[in-house]
Amino acid sequence: MKLNALDAIRDGVVRMEHMTVKDFNQRASEMGFKRDHDIFTCISFDEIDQLTRSIILSQDFETKTNLYFLNDVSQHSKIMYNAQTKLLFIIDLSEEEHLKKVKSDVVMSISHELRTPLSVALGNVQMLKDFSTFKDPDSEGMINKTLKSLNKLEKIISQLSLLTQAEFGSYSLRYEIFEPIKVIEEVLSDYQKKIDAKNLQVNVNCPVETIKADRFIIYTILRNLISNAIKYSHVDSIIECNFTENLITVKDTGIGIREEERIRVFERFFRGAESFKHAQGSGLGLSLVKYLCEISGYKVWFESKWLIGSTFYVQLSNNHLQKS
Ligand SMILES: Nc1ncnc2c1ncn2[C@@H]1O[C@H](COP(=O)(O)OP(=O)(O)OP(=O)(O)O)[C@@H](O)[C@H]1O
Numbered sequence: 001m002k003l004n005a006l007d008a009i010r011d012g013v014v015r016m017e018h019m020t021v022k023d024f025n026q027r028a029s030e031m032g033f034k035r036d037h038d039i040f041t042c043i044s045f046d047e048i049d050q051l052t053r054s055i056i057l058s059q060d061f062e063t064k065t066n067l068y069f070l071n072d073v074s075q076h077s078k079i080m081y082n083a084q085t086k087l088l089f090i091i092d093l094s095e096e097e098h099l100k101k102v103k104s105d106v107v108m109s110i111s112h113e114l115r116t117p118l119s120v121a122l123g124n125v126q127m128l129k130d131f132s133t134f135k136d137p138d139s140e141g142m143i144n145k146t147l148k149s150l151n152k153l154e155k156i157i158s159q160l161s162l163l164t165q166a167e168f169g170s171y172s173l174r175y176e177i178f179e180p181i182k183v184i185e186e187v188l189s190d191y192q193k194k195i196d197a198k199n200l201q202v203n204v205n206c207p208v209e210t211i212k213a214d215r216f217i218i219y220t221i222l223r224n225l226i227s228n229a230i231k232y233s234h235v236d237s238i239i240e241c242n243f244t245e246n247l248i249t250v251k252d253t254g255i256g257i258r259e260e261e262r263i264r265v266f267e268r269f270f271r272g273a274e275s276f277k278h279a280q281g282s283g284l285g286l287s288l289v290k291y292l293c294e295i296s297g298y299k300v301w302f303e304s305k306w307l308i309g310s311t312f313y314v315q316l317s318n319n320h321l322q323k324s
């Protein structure tokens with residue numbers, strides 16, 4: 001097939017013979033590819049040596065990088081080499097990046113705009129609840145429900161804006177030395193009412209005295225994992241929380257995660273089919289944990305069996321976590 005048949009597509013397609021450019025479509029021609037020229041003379045990017053090694057060894061290659069063309073133009077691109085067809089694909093990601101940035105700006109400004117009226121509403125409803133003189137249960141019930149919904153809305157807004165900051169790299173890590181046990185205790189005290197209501201036993205094992213990490217990130221990770229363990233546990237059960245050396249584990253014997261839902265739990269707004277029956281939520285907790293782990297260089301994963309229970313793990317990287 002002649003590659004000019006692919007002129008209509010907006011990605012560059014180039015046919016290689018060893019290191020030599022043999023054929024290309026219109027888009028690749030605009031990028032500066034020239035027939036019978038060596039690939040090094042047409043483009044440049046950080047991992048070009050790996051690409052040439054893959055071409056020599058007849059292996060597939062894929063990377064996302066800033067690609068520089070002869071005319072000094074650069075473009076954030078996905079570069080893929082398919083060893084079987086000897087085709088090199090150059091996919092322009094700059095528009096995608098731009099859209100991501102627009103999305104981030106929209107979420108951040110909407111969150112910001114919503115916060116002020118929401119705080120006013122929350123403050124007023126709270127005052128109504130505290131100083132309310134009418135004693136009829138219907139009105140009291142309505143106030144409580146409104147307060148609950150407003151609190152939920154506030155949580156969604158702060159999770160979303162934190163998630164957006166983490167996703168777009170605008171969260172700057174702040175390292176400090178602190179005692180992880182204090183953070184665990186803080187999370188447990190946030191959820192004490194729920195722990196008591198379900199009569200849960202939470203066993204904590206934290207032999208590490210102090211660590212150097214971003215306290216807010218460790219708090220948010222623990223808060224979300226412990227809150228899930230509480231929400232999805234049966235009454236009278238045990239939750240184990242370990243913070244050892246550089247591994248956090250939160251284990252429950254709750255409802256577990258169905259096989260077919262396992263790949264979706266870190267997705268934004270995903271909630272398992274059963275989770276609705278057990279607790280309220282917005283499906284943002286684990287996606288936030290995942291992004292915070294990514295920006296901190298931590299690894300998060302889980303083991304779970306439907307109806308048996310789940311264990312979530314966070315491996316803290318040695319670079320970021322230093323014992324003081
Ligand atoms: N410990 C757990 N046991 C069983 N299912 C879990 C557990 N943790 C997470 N899940 C499943 O993964 C889904 C996504 O979890 P995530 O924490 O992101 O959202 P959520 O708990 O539903 O809501 P949110 O955390 O935003 O309040 C949950 O709805 C539930 O189906």
Ligand SMILES: [Mg+2]
Pocket residue numbers: 224227228281284285286
């Ligand atoms: Mg959750």
